[in-house]
Amino acid sequence: MGMRPCCISRFSTFSSTPCRPCRDGGRIGVGIRSEGGNVRIEIEDAGQGIPIDLLDKIWDPFFTTKDKGTGLGLGIVKNIVEAHGGRVRLANREPQGARVTIELPGRAPEGNA
Numbered sequence: 001m002g003m004r005p006c007c008i009s010r011f012s013t014f015s016s017t018p019c020r021p022c023r024d025g026g027r028i029g030v031g032i033r034s035e036g037g038n039v040r041i042e043i044e045d046a047g048q049g050i051p052i053d054l055l056d057k058i059w060d061p062f063f064t065t066k067d068k069g070t071g072l073g074l075g076i077v078k079n080i081v082e083a084h085g086g087r088v089r090l091a092n093r094e095p096q097g098a099r100v101t102i103e104l105p106g107r108a109p110e111g112n113a
């Protein structure tokens with residue numbers, strides 16, 4: 001399946017988010033698989049994870065815990081994924097780290113060629 005250019009360009013944003021927690025030499029994992037006609041993309045890190053009380057707030061525009069963060073990355077990603085008929089989630093992993101899960105329909109929604 002061909003991925004549309006704006007999805008590809010945003011991939012760098014997904015990847016830079018989990019990269020920060022592991023910039024001291026950690027690893028991120030990326031998995032892409034086809035699932036019942038949909039595409040599931042998972043990006044996971046072994047960073048500090050997200051404090052439980054911030055799990056809802058991280059999606060708010062301009063919410064950031066970084067000194068020089070913009071708080072816009074996740075919102076932009078969510079807008080693009082939803083414009084393509086998909087959805088995105090961010091959850092903690094056990095025993096540590098976070099995972100971004102993006103599900104996209106294999107077929108573009110009506111009127112979104």
Ligand SMILES: Nc1ncnc2c1ncn2[C@@H]1O[C@H](COP(=O)(O)OP(=O)(O)O)[C@@H](O)[C@H]1O
Binds near residue numbers: 045068
């Ligand atoms: N992989 C992650 N691990 C831990 N926290 C994260 C992760 N991704 C996002 N966050 C949290 O969500 C906040 C908002 O992220 P984002 O919208 O991308 O803005 P920014 O990266 O500019 O802070 C981050 O400041 C951080 O607190």
Ligand SMILES: [Mg+2]
Binds near residue numbers: 016017073074
């Ligand atoms: Mg970010």
